[in-house]
Amino acid sequence: DTEVTQTPKHLVMGMTNKKSLKCEQHMGHRAMYWYKQKAKKPPELMFVYSYEKLSINESVPSRFSPECPNSSLLNLHLHALQPEDSALYLCASSYGRAVVDTQYFGPGTRLTVL
């Protein structure tokens, strides 16, 4: 299994809603990442979890709340988002301590905030 899966594929939410994005991998990877990607722009790192501990938070607003319940799962909880938060949210994973440590990306969740 060399796949990172993400659900849902598409999400439309209002500014007062609470929703969650989910990411799962079964490659034995111990590092997991959330990226945000706007149209025609590169992915921007949001959070990194290493061995289920948050290791990097790129000064992301608190309306985005990550969670890593176990080594295979990564969630991103969303609350009180703004229309400018509409983007493709990508999850990635890697071994975490390998020399090369290639990150493998999931298909993303396309989020629209109304």
Add this chain to the structure above:
Amino acid sequence: GQNIDQPTEMTATEGAIVQINCTYQTSGFNGLFWYQQHAGEAPTFLSYNVLDGLEEKGRFSSFLSRSKGYSYLLLKELQMKDSASYLCAVRDGAAGNKLTFGGGTRVLVKP
């Protein structure tokens, strides 16, 4: 911080060769990755360089010169399906091995 530059767009003909350049400045260089991303899809890993020289993988090759802060991705025998964005990403060992992406180069392959 990091500064990663690559051309915005390139156009090439099916069957031809295209070279996508990437220049970077980083304090703790710890590897350079190339990813391919088709519109609306996730980036997929193409290649990795950490030592100077050329890495070849089928129709794709990637080159690195650490002293010049320079890499290129070479796509040979272009096919229509190679139309995509190509992202150069640098890993910074001085920042927790964080991966920072360049703006991406959109390659359009014409018949």
